[in-house]
Amino acid sequence: MPQHVPHSPSSSPALVSSRAPVATEGASSLPLIEAYRQVRALSEALCQTLECEDYVVQSMPDVSPTKWHLAHTSWFFETFLLADVPGYRPFHASFAFLFNSYYNGVGPQFHRPHRGLLSRPTVAEVYDYRKHVDLHMGTLLEDVSDRDEVVERTTLGLHHEQQHQELILMDIAHVFWNNPLRPALRPDAAQPSSAPAPPLRWFSGPAGKDSGICDIGHAGAGFCYDNETPRHPVLLAPFELASRCVTNSEYLEFIEDGGYDTSELWLSDGWAMLRDLGWRAPLYWERRDGGWHEMTLGGMRPLDPYAPVVHLSHYEADAYARWAGARLPTEFEWEAVAATLPATDLERGNFVESGRLHPTAAQDLDDRPAQLLGDVWEWSGSAYLPYPGYHPAPGAIGEYNGKFMSNQMVLRGGSCVTSTTHIRPSYRNFFPPSARWPFTGVRLARDA
Amino acid sequence: MPQHVPHSPSSSPALVSSRAPVATEGASSLPLIEAYRQVRALSEALCQTLECEDYVVQSMPDVSPTKWHLAHTSWFFETFLLADVPGYRPFHASFAFLFNSYYNGVGPQFHRPHRGLLSRPTVAEVYDYRKHVDLHMGTLLEDVSDRDEVVERTTLGLHHEQQHQELILMDIAHVFWNNPLRPALRPDAAQPSSAPAPPLRWFSGPAGKDSGICDIGHAGAGFCYDNETPRHPVLLAPFELASRCVTNSEYLEFIEDGGYDTSELWLSDGWAMLRDLGWRAPLYWERRDGGWHEMTLGGMRPLDPYAPVVHLSHYEADAYARWAGARLPTEFEWEAVAATLPATDLERGNFVESGRLHPTAAQDLDDRPAQLLGDVWEWSGSAYLPYPGYHPAPGAIGEYNGKFMSNQMVLRGGSCVTSTTHIRPSYRNFFPPSARWPFTGVRLARDA
Amino acid sequence: MPQHVPHSPSSSPALVSSRAPVATEGASSLPLIEAYRQVRALSEALCQTLECEDYVVQSMPDVSPTKWHLAHTSWFFETFLLADVPGYRPFHASFAFLFNSYYNGVGPQFHRPHRGLLSRPTVAEVYDYRKHVDLHMGTLLEDVSDRDEVVERTTLGLHHEQQHQELILMDIAHVFWNNPLRPALRPDAAQPSSAPAPPLRWFSGPAGKDSGICDIGHAGAGFCYDNETPRHPVLLAPFELASRCVTNSEYLEFIEDGGYDTSELWLSDGWAMLRDLGWRAPLYWERRDGGWHEMTLGGMRPLDPYAPVVHLSHYEADAYARWAGARLPTEFEWEAVAATLPATDLERGNFVESGRLHPTAAQDLDDRPAQLLGDVWEWSGSAYLPYPGYHPAPGAIGEYNGKFMSNQMVLRGGSCVTSTTHIRPSYRNFFPPSARWPFTGVRLARDA
């Protein structure tokens, strides 16, 4: 690790213990300043094993360099909180331009596909930027009583930073995959599943065999994004949901059955993309010496047959489901089931805190589906659209979610690189159907 | 018109009287053979004023040459009906390849963006192909009692041909617009509205001020596409729908208010497209001598302030609605209202049979919205997705609709280039949100 | 042939006898008005077998639709001659824009890659345009004594039209090749060679075994392009030139020896292009039923082993020469030899007047190389650059040649689709090294 990175392993929060309780509600939650410190520290802890050079590279336009993520998350606090503090002086005059992602309301942005052309500011300067922002945020957060907007925006900023923690991991995986040397972020991570995946079973949706109205969207006092609101009733036809995600060995059957050669299984756009880009397997799969291997954050690994298949597009998920005689769940079906889970399922999910950084085989739960939370983001069959009555927040903050409600599909449940404290049953993630570099997977559903 | 085109104006069905009753149900409907003749004749009648050269050009990959449409619609009957007739010999060995659009189940297809590179078969040969198919279809349709599949597929083929009639018109408009000579298909068409548009009013959705469950999807015995099924209940929150489409003069206010310069009004993908392509107005608008003009199938025309704005993308429709403090209706809201219209509204709509070939100002209806059917396709806020329980037909015919359920938005209501007999309240049209060359427009909705 | 094309076979000049003596000098030459009529008539005669639709298509940006060529050549006379005639009114206000190729000095031009998007003006209108121009040119040319500029520009216009006659043929070949129906312009043309090619022999350059100074460039009173001037001395090292062009069977040996798989034979740009575009053989070659065939203006034909290989890029010519232990001649070496040929060699060359429209096997000439004139354009190893002291003509006419002296290679000798009266030993043709759709071939040279 380059010397100029301003924290040493000893002072960093251990990855495993850093369940920063950002989202928890009620009396037990940490003071905001503590949550701030823990989330900010985790971002840096995730980068501990990176070399200085690793922070710089952008392997495709969708990917951002690690140092850009570290700077942009700081820019968020600077822009939406510190800029209003009397007497605050920005760390650097150009950073407002360089590290604005897409907030037109704040100002123009450096061209996104060129983020990897910037060798400066250096990694050390970015860490200095973080220190500067942390210092001023520390002062700001000393007393937040009666300062609802500060609390609200800081909380948003912390969830924003948690999203970028996941982006740091999925982006660096893509960077490393583009390198023939196949570097590993954590050579010790991504171990194979310790036990086989249980057989797939089906669970009825909450309404049983009848159609029913379910309330969908965030409820309660805790944090949520605006796109999870307003909570509203949705009419669901009877359906069943699979007990776990589709595994690598199941997906391999699809491949070996000619799945990638059978046009009738595919959406038209998916088939066109498959042919243009030569897709034959999930993104990070590779045949070596007669067997399938997979690039992980722990390096190249033989494919774990019991782990959930990961890194496939919506098109592949949809084609697999059709081949299997099933379909993808709607985001409403998914949420209706997830809302019935006990709170403990969240705690034992495979999230970033586990340190595995890769999905692993499901356990068989007696009375409910497993793996809904953690392991892989599950592609739904729902387009990402506003809930009835949705209104984004006023001002530039309103650009956070609403303007992306076009050409994207909803994913649910979080993944092995998501923070436990970042996810909830009503959480709506979204990506274009072609995206494969997030930790995306499949769970089947079917009409009852 | 080149002499080799094998029909003369005298023998052609007059455009105005050709309401081929393909879709009507019950005793009054024409025998299938008559419907076949009328629909087929209309395709050729629409081309009467074309020069031979006009049939050849493909102005962008989404557009097909007129002669391709005339051949492909014949290919449809040949492939899905005549091929099963014992002893039938295809007109030409290569046409199965050249005029297959996207049916992978039938076989490979000539590369779509290259359709405009084919000078052969000639226009005359394509008309000969039509004659050949008509001859054999005539024999096949002589007696269709007890031959349900023939009736079903022929009916589908006629609706398919009606869709291509609309494509012929919207594609040739694009071809002519690309030509600095600005040719007109019908110099006498596209006259300005004879009276001002009535003021915009709001109508409550069917459930009034309460949420309610509506049945959505096709009902009854008549023809529909598979994507309109199964009919199913949908829960609607209270809403209001505008009494008519947005007019050119209203849209002009949006432009003059800086609509195309105000990023916060736009979906992110729309804003990116606007900047990349330099959008400043709907597709066919052009400033000349200080005033706005519009390319129509009747040639360049001064903008009719009272006519519905036409040829805009979903992004522009959505941005306009946001600017107006409203939103686009969902496809379910739209259908719930349209299902309540009297049958006479369909008859007096502005469809292809009117010969106007351009939208015109709405009339004020006392108790219900006007213009829902005809004039312009209305962008909904709904992504094009399968209805719960949807299953495409088996075999290659199943590729008709289902495989396109990705990255598209639903449009409703038909347009001034749609056949009256082709449209119905449950009809779901779909285009990518960037499409501007169909006859697309906007109707506003809002929460009640 | 569409009826509207305003000439009938009987009134057209027969292709074989139409050696319009544009370029001849001295007393025997035709009056200019006669030359004008003959050249103009040949352009139309070449199109006699085209269908109306064939005139419209542009199969790649470098290709122009036939009707564009017919109009542009008329535009040339209208712009550079008739526009100066008092009282002359242009045929159509938009044609100055539509049919200007690249003369910035005249005005802006319609976007070249979009020429195939124009269905109008129709073919009939273009023939009317030609008639209009011919009428006025007829008047202008009635008496040209003392009107040197008229003579000069008309002569240039006729040579210009002859170049476009060749372009009409090579462009329509490309259009037809893009069509799976593989239409033939002249089903009777492109017959195989009647006798084997003679063995390849070597001829010493004019200076024999010593270096020597040769004068290069146009000499004498006849017409030439500005790029053939000024005549100037060039120092040549001793060299030898092959007795004929490389044949198909010789080129096949190169292919079968792995020529397209051996990077060391290729210029770096050529190797990159070969890999990007998947080149495995000359442009129009195709394997069918185990044997090589070739698309010609007479349709698909089995490869003639004795005919010169045609339709290859400079890169392929250069790689072949390297494989053969030889090299391409410089344009100066080529001209030094060609200047020594008897005038009769020009007359018996395989030019457009032969009606073959395809190269054919060489005859063995006793004392000199064969096929230097006609059959195929021969790639030289010389970049297309100005001769010392070169100055283009003043004004827009000066854009004819000079501004293209960049990134192109010189070709020499004319081809089977060139007019006899258009070619001469000092003639410099030029194309980018990647061009394959002209009638390009190879002759070898080597150091003595």
Next chain:
Amino acid sequence: MPQHVPHSPSSSPALVSSRAPVATEGASSLPLIEAYRQVRALSEALCQTLECEDYVVQSMPDVSPTKWHLAHTSWFFETFLLADVPGYRPFHASFAFLFNSYYNGVGPQFHRPHRGLLSRPTVAEVYDYRKHVDLHMGTLLEDVSDRDEVVERTTLGLHHEQQHQELILMDIAHVFWNNPLRPALRPDAAQPSSAPAPPLRWFSGPAGKDSGICDIGHAGAGFCYDNETPRHPVLLAPFELASRCVTNSEYLEFIEDGGYDTSELWLSDGWAMLRDLGWRAPLYWERRDGGWHEMTLGGMRPLDPYAPVVHLSHYEADAYARWAGARLPTEFEWEAVAATLPATDLERGNFVESGRLHPTAAQDLDDRPAQLLGDVWEWSGSAYLPYPGYHPAPGAIGEYNGKFMSNQMVLRGGSCVTSTTHIRPSYRNFFPPSARWPFTGVRLARDA
């Protein structure tokens, strides 16, 4: 500077004194081992002020990351010398693939435009690679008597490394220019000229007013590239050469006279490029606060009116010359003059050893042109083609120069970022005519 870069300023060769006499002939030259050490040390010295992140970025496909240059130059010695040493083991199994530039004869190469995607090997590992190679080369060079091939290839490797030293500088300039922070490699470099440029005068070519034969190509015993051979006679018409390069203020006149708006001054390809890319001035010029500035290796600087204009394409050089009523010299004219210069002109030229890293105003030499060597590479009017009788070396080494003889123009004379010991009058540099990021400039010539 990151700690892991394995040299400190004190142990590095001072930039100013490092005239490594690679190319000198005769008794006075250094032993090869000394030359090796000096050249290798200079590569690292040039990078002294770089941050670790700067080594990683590739700002366009033509540019390579600094660490790639440092590794590739080592790969050259490893591949062409050490690989033949019995018992030598390559430093890393993948480096043969990663750091091969374009030698197909050696093996496949990592995709060039992706060099900037590689964060690994790290900078420190690349320096370790250099040490490893230096160690083994040191052993190999201890005694080179009777080992001509080792001497020859090592000498080639050192000239190769000198070329990459220039590439390191021109590439990093491009990287820094793409960064809105506009970093400077050497904030103290690129000072303005201390005195005005002398008036432009004209010198006759060596043959005076008559045509004459000159010998062109390398002569003598010293090192040269194969493309400078064989030496051969060339016939030159009388010409004159300008006394110095075109200055910024002269070029500014061209701009202000509408040079970039006047199509008739431009080659067709250049005009198309100007319009596509929006060229309005040389690459690194920028208007700020009403005056022109220029990005240099010393950072942004007000334009020095007396310095030679630099960073323009062949198209701009050619257009300027046409505007000025002159032309570019051929490479033969240039060399004929340069061959007459006294050896001292080389010594006092503005080369990399001056530390200026930017061109500076010419001095007026009494009897001969100034600035022929150093300051800027001078675009000639000659295409880069083989000399008569040219043969590349056998084997992969033969790919060094010969295969690039296509689509490139010759540049002569070296620049302010070239080593003194790397240049000579017969040296032929080459770039595509569109290249602007090398240190390219213009010297005028004219017919006498």
